[in-house]
Amino acid sequence: MDLEKLFKPKSIAVVGISKKNPLSPGRIILLKNVFEMDVKVFGIYPGGGEIEGIRLYNRLDELPEIPDLLVIALEPNATLEYVQDCAELGIPSSVIIGGGFAEIGGKGKKRQEKLQKIAFENDIALLGPNCLGVYAPPRVDTIFLPTERITRPKKGSVALISQSGGVLVDMFFEKFHERNIGVSTAVSIGNRAVVDEVMLLEYFSQVDQETSNIAFYLEGFKEGKSRDFLQLAKESEDTVIVYYGGKTREGKVATQSHTASLAGNYNIIYNALRQHLIIQPHSETELLTSLKVYDVLSQRRNPFGNNVVTYGNVAIISVSGGHAVLASDMLKKYGLNAVRFSPQEKRHLKSLVNPTAKEIASFNNPIDLTGSVLDTDIEDVIRYLSDVERIECIIVLLLPYPPNISFQIGRRIANIVTSKNKPVVCFIPYVSKYSLIIESLELANIPVFHSIKETVQAVSALKHRTRINNLKKGNLSWE
Amino acid sequence: MDLEKLFKPKSIAVVGISKKNPLSPGRIILLKNVFEMDVKVFGIYPGGGEIEGIRLYNRLDELPEIPDLLVIALEPNATLEYVQDCAELGIPSSVIIGGGFAEIGGKGKKRQEKLQKIAFENDIALLGPNCLGVYAPPRVDTIFLPTERITRPKKGSVALISQSGGVLVDMFFEKFHERNIGVSTAVSIGNRAVVDEVMLLEYFSQVDQETSNIAFYLEGFKEGKSRDFLQLAKESEDTVIVYYGGKTREGKVATQSHTASLAGNYNIIYNALRQHLIIQPHSETELLTSLKVYDVLSQRRNPFGNNVVTYGNVAIISVSGGHAVLASDMLKKYGLNAVRFSPQEKRHLKSLVNPTAKEIASFNNPIDLTGSVLDTDIEDVIRYLSDVERIECIIVLLLPYPPNISFQIGRRIANIVTSKNKPVVCFIPYVSKYSLIIESLELANIPVFHSIKETVQAVSALKHRTRINNLKKGNLSWE
Secondary structure, rough: OOOOHHHHEEEEEEEEOOOOOOOHHHHOOOOOOHHOOOOOEEEOOOOOOOOOEEEOOOOOOOOOOOOOOEEOOOOOHHHHHHHHHHHOOEEEEEEEOOOOHHOOOOOHHHHHHHHOOOOOOOOHHHEEEOEEEEEEEOOOEEOOOOOOHOOOOOOEEEEEOOHHHHHHHHHHHHHHHHHOEEEEEEOOOOOOOOOOOOHHHHHHHHHHOOOOOOEEOOOOOOOHHHHHHHHHHHHHHOOEEEEEEOOOOHHHHHHHHHHHOOOOOHHHHHEEEEEEEOEOOOOOOHHHHHHHHHHOOOOOOOOOOOOOOOOOOOEEEEHHHHHHHHHHHHHHHOOOOOOOOOOOHHHHHHHHHOOHHHHEEEEOOOOEEEOOOOOHHHHHHHHHHOOOOOOOOEEEEOOOOOOOOOOOOHHHHHHHHHHHOOOEEEEOOHHHHHHHHHHHHHHHOHHHHHHHHHHHHHHHHHHHHHHHHHHHHHOOOOO | OOOHHOOOOOOEEEEEOOOOOOOOEEEEHHHHHHOOOEEEEEEEEEOEEOOOOEEOOOOHHHHHOOOOOOEEEHHHHHHHHHHHHHHHOOOOEEEEEEOOHHHHHHHHHHHHHHHHHHHHHHOEEEEEOOOEEEOOOOOOOOOOOOOHHOOOOOOOOEEEEEEOOOHHHHHHHHHHHHHEEEEEEEEOOOOOOOHHHHHHHHHHHHOOOOOOEEEEEEOOOOOOHHHHHHHHHHHOOOOOOOOEEEOOOOHHHHHHHHOOOOOHHHHHHHHHHHHHHEOOOOHHHHHHHHHHHHHHHHHOOOOOOOOOOOOOOEEEEEEOHHHHHHHHHHHHOOEEEEEEOOOOHHHOOOOOOHHHHHOOOOOOOOEEEEOOOOOHHHHHHHHHHOOOOOOOOEEEEEOOOOOOOOOOHHHHHHHHHHHHOOEEEOOOOOOHHHHHHHHHHHOOOOOOEEHHHHHHHHHHHHHHHHHHHHHHHOOOOOO
16 A cells, blocks of 8 residues: 555645634644645535635535545544545545544444445555544644644654554654654554554655654554564664553553553563564653654764764763762663773873862763863863773763853864764753753754753663664674 | 751851952852842952952951851862851851862861861851852852852742752752742752751751751761651651662762762662651652642642542543553552542533533543543533542643643633642643643642653652651551
8 A cells, every 4th residue: 555645645635624613623634734734735615615715625526636635524424425535536545534433332343344445445545533644744734733732843754653643742743842853754543444553664664765763652553463563663774663552451441442452461562572673662751862862863964973882881971960970870770881981091081171170070980070160171071082982972961050161062062073973962951041052962963861861861772772773684683 | 056047147248259250159159149139248358349349348357247157169278267267256157168178088088077176166057068058048049150050949848958069950940940849948068067967857847937848869878867867857747858869889989979978778778768758759750740749738728628649549631542541551650540430420421521522532530531622521520520539639631732722721720629629630741832721720739740750650749748647647557
């Protein structure tokens, strides 16, 4: 089944527009595609007329061309009729917004079977029902939530596939924006009557050129599809990540009323995914941290060159002793080790630092440059550590509170990282007045995080990805 | 030792002002107290003169009055001389900013012993050395970081005591501000040569009327002081929280260069604190979530009245099925249970909801009102659940993305919570355009969190506090 028309349509039609209710899903979808997206849009309204200056067509067969995609925002029986029209007119893809299908059981299940029959017999790439559909910038956006209510993430390398529309727009869109992570295409799969996780994994890993990382929120696998999914994931050159909802008995009860998924035994699922080299974050934070790191690594200007984090050997630079302690406390849990400095290295480090800080700073690992730090101290220490080969990654805990840290510090660090290619991950507090520092690092694709834990998690994610890449290439076997 | 003059001085003197360097700690402290705080301030500068229009006195004994507090921002030997002056002039308290004492070992240790001798013999409440000192609004602020670089939290019920200045201004100040948590007094204890965790716990739990919650960041207990600390904590009516740095071997190594603390065996410490009813958050997030809940509960207008969360029986209301699933997944881990609704209760809930949502919503627990939700649905469901006695707390996962949720929703929920007194904890995404909704809830002291995990943690913190209160009162024994 060809998904290209679903995600990169040249023209779309929308049906289910209310003339009375400006908040009706069909009307919101029509207007956001006309005003905000880069696609030819036709509105369908029995009786015709116009809305907000946009001409409405009476019927699908009156359109001047066959659209690539039909978005249907109607009650279930009318939905079925329009899907039948797609078959007759040769419309190759459709997004079904409305519910009233398998998720309500009984007659809803029968309706969904009809939907599947028409779609599979006529090769229609049908997404949904009971979903938000597709956000595929710059072309199409079928999310019926008003754009001003949600947050659109920037364009990037991550394809998002979610069994929950709420999770898609909140946990992904909103938090991606907050963390500056980029999305290639986002898909809300709803009941996945036709287009399912296997087809999407195949499309994004084998067809779509914009995607290098594929992240799923799933509440269970579609029946009979898990084996294909696992095999595809293992063979994929992209990073495949699954965040799973319904891990516990309590969560499973909730999925049954949500998407009628049979969540299965999570332990079995966890092990199967792990053996197929699928990354499974343990928390929302870890999910977002990993995706941020992987998105950065997929950029054209990868700041770390071919340097990778294999064993998790790190050096920590801090300007706050407490932050250094708390970061050190987390290393082991995340599979990382603090490199030991030789007495000679410590002496050298000390010689790099300004006279006031020198007396009170600590040159073990973690290095604490204290509140008496200058920009040049941080610069010189990072430059020196970048040349120490056994250090694979430098963690910089950069609080810009000490009076002598300037607004140039981000650019200064970026210059060194760009020339040395040693992986560097930064912690900077999430405060708008420091966005100049944060931006100067992120423009150079150096990932910045806003808690100690996320910073440590990010280095762990770098190590994890090296490991998975090696396992996929057969350079490494399971221990 | 009386700490009142240290935290509530009527007048202070500052020594260690540089006329050349506007970023010298003494000069920053002088100016921020003159310009920003509500205390009489004297600057000391050998040779006198003035700076930024402020008269500088040649010596301490030339001041028109004996100040309550002397802030010393000088190198260690000069520091010792000024502490001797405090003794001779009868200055009752002092903050020592500079380092070069026990934390550098050797001669530093000897200097610290001298400091201690003078202070104890003359009953001087001496804070530090090697610290940021005190932030006690509205009176005094000895933090030498420029105010515009850091974030000051609002006034509230939490006393903060930190062994790391960096942790104080970043993890506490900055994140308190982000989460709208209030501080009574903040103390950076540095080497705690004289004023230590035991004196501070005693002062904040027995003397200070503004404090109801006392939070410590510690990297170890002062030698010989842990027993007194534990006993005081157990007897305290305030909530006592300890967040510990240096839990692991790696972290302990870091504490030794930071504050020369002997972190001890964390397992032993953990159990001792636990037995003395001290709350020990497992992560920074859990620490902040707990403090937010406890700060809210300490407000004059406690929105929950005398209602408490004893068994952790909750109801969850969501407008996103995925969020409901993820929250349900976390319940058990945090010691909470989803109440089961009877068929009659489910029917009643269904009857409250608008016709569109009714067909697709789910009325199990979690309740998923879907994207077709109206304000009145949320209102009516919360009102109904508030009267179901076996529900101890309602979790509202409120994504304001659905088109019909209005900006009044926060006020509507607040009105019900205020009249019903049933504990309600809300999740709302951290997006500035929704701050009107967030503020209307927080003005009514209903705690709002910005991730599912924090929301669930908050309910767990409510349960934990009920349990600790009962244990302290002897209403409950250890299971």
